[in-house]
Amino acid sequence: MDLKDLFLAPLYLALFYGIAFAARRNYTNSYTRKYFILALSLKFIGAIALGLIYQFYYGGGDTFNYHHHIKIFYEAFGQDFSLGLKLYLANGQPVPELTRYTSQMFWWQPHSTELFVVRMAVPLAFLCFNTYTVIALSFAFISFCGMWAMYITFIRIYPVAYKQFAIAIFFLPSVFFWGSGLMKDSLCIGALGWTFYGFYHVFIAKRNITQAGILGCIGIYILVSAKIYILLSFMPPALFWIFNENSTRIKSASLRLFLKPFLILAGAGAAYYGATNLTAGDERFDVEKIGERSKITQEYLSQYVASGSAYNIGQLDGSLGSIIQVAPKAVFISLFRPFLFEARNPVMLLSAIEAAVFLYLTLSLFYRTGLSKGFILIAAEPILTFCLIFSIIMAIGVGTTSGNFGTLVRYKIPLMPFFLSALYIMRFKAQAARSPKQQKNRVTA
Known part of the structure; x- marks a missing residue:
């Protein structure tokens, strides 16, 4: 950051707020309007x-590495536009005449997810004179748009919990901190919101299909290009959600009971087919090699961070069987750790507080409903089934590959809004089951 940031950031902030205030009336109602600007401001x-934390606390890091690469593209376009365009379109491929630029980029390689983020940011750099803070604010604005799509989707499914969904999606400190700046995580959590919006409106609500389809495809493209494991975690429960939702719309109870096992098998089969074929032939994410990749990544990250934040997930030997064995521990670590006494810095302390809240809400909910009734409640509500399966799949993935809480805090933010939203829905459902009056209020809402 330099003096240019101090002068330009306020101007662009005013521009972003002007756009937001103009758009607010089209994307809010009387209940959600008060959260729109507040949520954007948190982003x-x-x-x-x-x-600021990366500059003055860590002394550098990924966010400035992204800007370093953006600066090289910006300079290339300034020196020779045609050469800059060739550099932009090369997308990590070795081109001899571009060596003077590519030799400065340690992320210059084919299929680099970091390079994808850089290329997404380059057009923004031209709109703000390559100012770091303005590019970061632009990422926050883009991310907010996707997360607002996630928010209004949850509200359309369960409108009575609009306050709780706002907390789950916008007000978790880890989510708006790690999911807002010039980082891959910002793009991905916004893309996840568009993907969720698209799946719901196209396949379940069957409303605004064209708009939802376009936004959903944009979200999927970003996730495939930046963090495909998020999409791999999303697809199986999303496809299962579609089949499960359609089964609940069969009016005949006997026919619904008869067809439900077939719909469940069809949904599970479609989910498995989608997950395996999406990554077939990709050395990085092929499902058949996921155990081996998890072992390598977990060992690397555990050794890379020696600050006392590492955790032991158990023995991984590179097989899917070993992942299944450590899966329960991975889920617990991802959702409910670090504990408060494990926090080593202010950022980890925020994550520890969130984990403690998640643990308290989960235990108190199942204590009130009972374990068996709690699972019956989940099985009876398709959106609950989707949210919890997605959260569990992703928790297994990030829990087995992170190896330390420093990276886990970042990797798990996509699942946090869905898990907390599921807990809030379960609480409302449990209360409504005990209170006929409350059930009537939900229907009128």
Whole structure:
């Protein structure tokens, strides 16, 4: 960051707020309007805070590495536009005449997810004179748009919990801190929101199909290009959700009971087919090699961070069987750790507080409903089934590959809004089951 950031950031903030206030009336109602600007402001605060912490606390890091690469593209276009365009379109491929630029980029390689983020940011750099803070604010704004799509989707499914969904999606400190700045995580959590919006409106609500389809495809493209494991975690429960939702719309109870096992098998089969074929032939994410990749990644990250934040997930030998064995531990670590006494710095302390809240809400909910009734409640509500399966699949993935809480805090933010939203829905459902009056209020809402 330099003096240019101090002068330009306020101007662009005013521009972003002007766009937001103009758009608010089209994307809010009387209940959600008060959260729109507040949630956007938290995203902006998160973007600026992340840059400041990386600069003055960590002394550098990924966010400035992204900007380093963006600067090289920016300079290439300034020196020779045609050469800059060739550099932009090369996308990690070795081109001899570009060596003077590519030799400065340690992320210059084919299929680099980091390079994809850089290429997404390059057009933004031209709109703001390559100012780091403005690019970060732009990422926060883009991310907010996707997360607002996630928010209004949850509200359309369960409108009575609009306050709780706002907390789950916008007000978790880890989510708006790690998911707001010039980082891959910001793009991905926004893309996840568009993907969720698209799946629901196209396949379940069957409303706004064209708009939802376009947004959903944009979200899927970003996830495939940046963090495909998020999409791999999303697809199986999403496809299962579609079949499960359609089974609940069969009016005949006897026919629904008869067809449900077939619909479940069809949904599970479609989910498995989608997950395996999406990554077939990809050396990085092929399902058949996921155990081996998890072992390599977990060992690397555990050794890379020696600050006392590492955790032991158990023995991984590179097979899917070993992942299955450590899966329960991985889920617990991802959702409910670090504990408060394991926090080693302020950022980890925020994550520990969130994990403690998640643990308290989960235990108190199942204590009130009972374990068996709690699972019956989940099985009876398709959106609950989707949210919890997605959260569990992703928790297994990030829990087995992270190896330390420093990376886990970042990797798990996509699952956090869905898990907490599921807990809030379960609480409302449990209360409504005990209170006929409350059930009537939900129907009228």
